[in-house]
Amino acid sequence: MEKQFSDLPESRQQQLMAFDRLLTIMDELREKCPWDRKQTMESLRHLTIEETYELSDSILENDIPEVKKELGDLLLHIVFYAKIGSERKEENSYQFDIKDVLNGICEKLISRHPHIYGDAVADSEEAVKQNWEKLKLKEGNKSVLSGVPASLPALVKAMRIQEKARGAGFDWDEKQQVWEKVEEELKEFKDHFNIETNDVMDQKEAESEFGDLLFSLVNYSRFVDINPETALERTNKKFIRRFQYLEEASKADGKTLSDMSLQEMDEYWNKAKETEV
Structure with missing residues (x-):
């Protein structure tokens, strides 16, 4: 009723x-x-x-x-x-209103949580995620990864791909294994990059190896409970704050960035870091 x-x-x-x-x-x-x-x-x-x-x-x-x-x-x-x-x-057009939207999400939530609204058992977050992916496949998804939007930013997409693969049981067991993979990818990238001259030996191959390195770092971030998108955006914001301090403080001292040496800029940069403490 x-x-x-x-x-x-x-x-x-x-x-x-x-x-x-x-x-x-x-x-x-x-x-x-x-x-x-x-x-x-x-x-x-x-x-x-x-x-x-x-x-x-x-x-x-x-x-x-x-x-x-x-x-x-x-x-x-x-x-x-x-x-x-x-x-x-x-x-023949598909018509819907807000009622249909709300009922649709309600029905999906109920069907995707059989451990709440049915007889299934899921006593951990990981079990809930695995059940979720299995149910999506039963509903008609052809691949575990088909639910990852193609237009997602690459960093977010890498995280979602790895989370969904984990939901299907395809993942590393220990974070040490993942870190070893990071080191392996870093070595492979360095092998394709001439550090002394900064000349790319093989641009296409170096780009591929750098992508592998980023992907492995994103993978490791999951094992230490760090969201890479959030971490990078916080670093972006931190850099913006410090650089704007550098601009404003040097201008107040009658200086212009184009006439300053890197050492002079570093002095203002370090002051900016001190103001954040």
Whole structure:
């Protein structure tokens, strides 16, 4: 028997009312606003990607109020796509609305968690992941790796490929084995690169070996519970902070970067590091 709205806790009623408010506003904007009326799934796509990265930035900065804001922006996009999906009136076109989206994800979550909603047993995170991949194959996926989006950034894609392979039981046993692989790939890369002259002996082969080295480092990161994308982005942000300090501090001293030696720049760089302590 389905729950009645009046039987729900007040907090859940408020949540549903807020969601209903957003749906109502979306209906009004789609009907009355020239910009919103013009949008298509294709025109929204790049904006959705941008909003996703903005959410990622706010999470890395631990800016919780901004996380809330960016979640709202993403939720708007989901509602927007569902609204456009409900308007597909062409013959034989696939039509859906937000109800179908929500019921679809609910059904998937239930079917993918038989240890909660069925008789299966999964007493660890690893067991849950393995069950998840097995269920996806039963649902029609031709490969464990078919669920990795082709357009993912390479570093994220490497992580997801390795996680999915692990879910199928294809992985190293010990992190020491993985580190030995990193050292092996580093040696192979060095063998294809002339360190003394910095001349690439075989550009194509060196690129291939460097890719193998990066892939093995990503692999090792999993074994020490480090997300390589997050780690690299934090380093990017750290470099930006220090370099901007270098720019501002040297400018305040009447200097320009183009006229400074590397040693002079290093002095400001070290000061920037001291300000972070």
